[in-house]
Amino acid sequence: MIDLHYWTTPNGHKITLFLEEAGLPYTVFPVNIGKNEQFEPAFLKISPNNRIPAIVDQAPSDGGEPISLFESGAILLYLAEKTGQFIAQDLRGREEVLQWLFWQMGGLGPMAGQNHHFTRAAPEKLPYAIKRYIDETARLYGVLDRRLADRDFVAGAEYSIADMSIYPWIARHPWQSQDLADFPNVQRWYEAIKARPATVRAYAVAQRINPGAP
Incomplete structure (x- = not known):
């Protein structure tokens, strides 16, 4: 059983995507970031960076005590290794998955997040910051579009944790002033993942958990 400490953000969605695909039993513990519940001492014990998501695996594969993890990329990798699913088992295939997982963690996520902040949430509209992050988001969409020109999924023919990490950020493209029609390969990939039952x-x-959440 996986305890999932979660809110309805792109990073939170990554983990429910995996758990639903893999069919792992899990229990959701909502952490309402709008109410600052991420700063509660009990949550900070498992997520010292006061960010969702975090998990507690009550039955780790080594048979030992429950293990807790924070950081969505680390959680995806842990779950993929635990189950042997959604990550290639050969060296080259595995590295394809990992480099695109890290591309999302180090590039798309932070840049799109700053895009969201400056275009939607900042108390002062700063044209330089808004343009900077919209333009950088568009550049990253272009990188992804070129990557998907000759493959079904980011790391090749198989759906993987790389796709799961990227999809929830692309799902927020209206927030980022991005038109998927400008990125036809991304659009095709996005629609295929959106239609998956999981x-x-x-x-x-x-x-x-949060009716009306995007």
Whole structure:
């Protein structure tokens, strides 16, 4: 059983995507970041960076005590290794998955997040910051579009944790002033993942936790 400490953000969606695809049993513990619940001492014990998501695996594969993890990329990698799913088992295939997972963690996520902040949440509209992050988001969409020109999924023919990490950020493209029609390969990939039954179930979890969440 996986305890999932979660809110309805792109990083939170990554983990429900995996859990639904893999069929792992899990229990959701909502952490409402709008109410600053991420700063509660009990949550900080498992996520010292006061960010969701975090998990506690009550039955780790080594048979030992429950293990807790924070950081969405680390959680995806842990779950992929635990189950042997959604990550290639050969050296080259594995590295393809990992480099695109890290591309999302180090590039797309932070840049799109800053895009969200300066275009939607900042108390002062700063044209330089807004343009900078919209332009950088567009550049990253272009990188992804070129990558998907000759393959079904980011790391090749098989759906992987790299796709799961990227999809929830692309799902927020309207927030980022991006038009998927400008990135036809991304659009095709996005629509294919959106239609997966596990994706539908994962986003239904979000609606139960936080009705109206994007």
